[in-house]
Amino acid sequence: MEDYPEELRTPPVSLVSLVGCPDLHPTISAALHSEQPPINTLALPDFSKISIFARKQRDPLDAGGHPPEGILKKEWLLKHRTRIPAVVAALFSCDQVNGDPAQWLQVCTDLENLKSMVRGRNIKLVIVIVQSTVTDGVSEDLIVALRKRAEIDSKHLVMFEQDNPLEMKQSLNRLSGIFAELCNTYYREEGRRVKGRIEKKTFGFPELNIRYCFKVAVYAEFRRDWAEALRYYEDAYGVLREMVGTSTRLPHIQRLVEIKAVAEQLHFKISTLLLHGGKVVEALSWFHKHAASYERVVGVPEMAFVHWEWFSRQFLVFAELLDTSPASIPGNVSPQFGTLENPLTEWEFQPAYYYQLSAKYLRNKKLSLARSLSLIECSDSAYKVEGCPDSVTPSNFVGQYARLVEEGDTVTVLPLSDAEYTSYAIREAQRFQDSYEIIALFRRSWESFNSLKATRMASYCANRMAREYFEAADFINAKEFFDGVAGLFRQEGWATLLWETLGYLRECSRKLGSPKGFVEYSLEMAALPIFSNSEGETDGDKRECGPAGPATLSRRENIQEEVFNLLKGQTLVAADCSLKILEDQPVLVEVDLVSPLRMVLLASVAFHDQSLKPTSSTSITLSLLSQLPCPITIDQLEIQFNQPTCNFEVVNAQEPSMAESIRGDPAVRVEMAPSLTVLPDKWLRLTYEMKSEQSGKLECLFVKAKIASFFMICCRAESPASMEDLPLWKFEDRVESFPTKDPALAYSGQRFIQVEEPEPQVDLSLNASGSALVGENFIVPVTVTSKGHAIHSGELKINLVDARGGGLLMSPRGELEPFSSDSHHVELLGISGTLEEDESQLNLDNIRKIQQSFGVVSVPDLGLGDTWSCNLEIKWHRPKSVMLYVSLGYFPNSAEAAPQRVNVHKSLQIEGKTPFVISHRFMSQFRREPLLLTKVKSSSDSDKKTSLALNEMSILIVSARNCTEVPLRLISMSIESNSEENNSHSCLVEHSHGSPSDNGLLVPGEEFKQVFSVTPQTDTSNLSVGTVCVNWTRDARANLAPGSAVLTRLKLPDVNVEKPPLVVSLEYPPHAVLGVPFSLHARVQNLTSMLQEIKYSLGDSQSFVFSGPHNGSVFILPRVEHIISYMLVPLSSGSQQLPRITITSVRYSAALQPSIVAETLFVYPSEPTFSIGLRRKELDPISS
């Protein structure tokens, strides 16, 4: 598109001319140019320059009956855009008009001259009188005179004021308005004039018809009447197309060239107009029509290249137009584009599609040109004899060429003969590097298709590009692109296309002198699944196939033979270069899991077992598969493992001498195989014994096959169980065989095996039994006994893991990370050895590392039958169940000899339990009840805190129950105050009763109680009573080892202390006798400094009669004690409930009722006689 002249590429812009007053021209030009639509200005400084508007001598041929020399004049469009204005404005300054007669005369003369120039072309005239100041008036008479002289309308005489910016702007606006209007008129009139000629058909030749249509269209474009422009361009195009068969004006070849050149121009205009109008679909249809109508107009075969070049340019230009067009694809508007008969598809909206076709046709041109050149060379044709004229130039008409002949000073233009033109065209065409042009076009297409994610189209373009590079002998670039393309074909399994691409790649490698590449590509080609028979080869020359030749089975065989000959040391000789493999540079081809060369040689390795004992042996099957069309004979196989000591070699028994010569390391095991020939598509299976000393994973890594003298192929070993299908071959409908004889092994076989550790011959025992108790140091004895192995560098690892959580065993995280608070509940305190402890501590090499749940300790070297033991001390802080893992790692021999470490593992679950359940209870003094207001106030809900009365003694009973399964000995129980200092003031705790009897031995479930008296001495709501300390031991023996006693502590909850306002104590005898009266006193103490009103009542009871008031009330003075007395007579014997006495404080509205226990009295039937020794016996039946 860039080759087109500017005037063709851009829409035409109206042109006006300014004459005179040159200092104003820039201002006016700029103003006009910024108009919408813009107007171009042709500025002439003075009137002497106006001759350029002059009309040439009228072409006599144009009007007469002679045929025109051409269709379109090349200069015409440019002339109308740059030299022939639509309007001429004559600028006169006021001074000139107003000046002396001489000046006036000058003005008149200039005007006359201008008029005569302008009239012939119908150019519109405007007169502008420039006023420099407002006062510069021009008299009305003068203006009228001037107008008359110029023969123009009054409105076409403009006064231009340049005084102040505002007025000047107005003048400019006025001026441009007039110009726009006159331009429009001019172009319309011109158009109408030419249109008239078309309608009257006053021309005798189609050339003129086309020319007129073109002119009308251009005039319409000047007026921005796109519809009319399009219509006339299309008319011109139509007439032109008809001329192809009828025109006889020029020699045959040049006639076509001219017609195509004009068609190109018209088509370009039409496409541009359509695309700018947003009519993409119409533009595409138009282009298809254009391409279809000219595709076959090739002309004579020798000049075909001219046609293809032109045709290719049509696509390129259209692609560029589409690329730059602002109109978007109407993708979402109409789903089916184009007409029903000729639907448009997705790609046809993409410039890439046209670039690709353009490249394709340019390639046609290249081929045609080559053909033409060869024709000229071999035939002594007329073109050659005639030679090429020296000076051929484009002539005045579009698409025509002429010969310039210089004779002295005069230059004459002579027409060309077809032969001359042909040789000129060939000479011109030879100057261009078509290949690079083609590559550039394909590259553009490739890039755009890639961005459209159309990978296959892109790869097609890349393929074509690579072919061009190949033909241009740029093998490095060609190889790069072919490699990319081959990747896609491999992936999608297009064997035939891959064959072609590989053929090129093979050729590139050969040309680049790379034997490895050549071998690899050749082998891949030979192994492709192509089976077509050789029928096609008869017309092989005609087929379009790359350097690989036709894709047939026989060709594959040829290729294999060729490459193996090369590998055997023969030189591959071709026309332009030869390839030989040097002895010191053998070819090594590596085949990994994704390599396309897996088809060439596939190595599958399967162990027959899943695990292997160190002493025993297992079988390994090695299977090789090749898809090469001919059998290949392997000289030597090397099988490599991750344990180099297991590597072995297989040699061909048929050629032992050969094998001998190859053999390298004598330490490597060598096996003989009866035959090492791999047949096409048939597994070669070899089975051998395997042994390994070293435990761990034994994995087969590579199988290396040495084939010919200079060739080694190294395949990564694959497990049959996880083997991928062969690329390309997986789509073939063929019988698949198993790599191993046993089909089960083919599904499960692996190329690795687990070699087990040697059996440990050491006993490790953990001797703890029963559960551990919280707080004690639980001892777990560990014993290591050597049975068959001596122990060297032994190491004992201890791990404690929550039995419920699990999973932390042996994990390095567990060792390194700080322990969560949970795991602190159980702690490994220490490891105490027996005798060796001191020794091991002295030895610095030995390891001894203990953390809270992990420990390592080294075990001294032990001989056969020796025993070593140690104790693990573990302490539970909370009841918890833990797993104890102990593992011993050792070397059975002294360190240098055997690198094999043996491990023994043991584990034990240990339950941690609470030894004692400690509970406590507070009680008030017998028959004495202080009034505690918090107790009264708090509703029935049980209070969180126990309340105690200030300075009143309370009883605290602490009981400890053995909840284990073993008897425990309780040594002592005491209450320690939490803080020494506060104790003396706040609370007095005294040990009052109870001590462990029977050496404190408590059988499981038995409870021990101890009574303390507590007297709070500080009025506080949070009185800390103290901590219960229970000192106990598991040991049943009386004499304790020091430190074996365990102290279990339990902090008592805080109590609330308050001052009681009233204290009630009941006083009556401890027992009564039937019928014998006794007295009951209720002593009410007022501890406050206020008068207290007390109401009291005594309920009736069947067992007693009493004297005294049922109800009553009394006032008690501050700090005074009041006694309420009754006399009671018991009526029945036994344990009897006294009448309920209730004392109510009115002030606190609190009723105080003694507890039932405090009001129970035993009544004897008669006066008892007590004997101390018999007491228990007597009381027993009663209490039971």
Place this chain on the structure above:
Amino acid sequence: MIVCVAVVGQQNNPLYLQSFTEAGDELKLHHIVHCSLDVIDERVNNPKKSWPTLNETFLGLLYPSENYKVYGYLTNTKVKFILVTIDMEVKDADMRNFFRRFHAAFVDAVSNPFHVPGKKITSRSFASRVSAIVKSFGSGTTA
């Protein structure tokens, strides 16, 4: 005249490709068939953009390539049929008819118990049936 028919598998691999031309442009036809897969991908991935009939197996004209026209058909197992013709005036109805018959032949061929799905179709009877369809179609349109 139909110059080439192809069956392309789910992984865009060729299952069957037969050309019916005398000239040795087999390779070119391979390329055309391969490139047309891009259009099928595009249509299948953006159905609303390009094609109105969602459940239609017939994909219509895929693209005009030089002198050829390529038509496509997608079965519900994502196997694609591609047809290349050099006729410039082709009726959609004819193409639909062709593909229907071709599909029937394909279904019969893959119903063979010895055929492994996803592998190339090597059945000779399928090949002869296809060429019969192609022939009848060619004569049908020219007549």
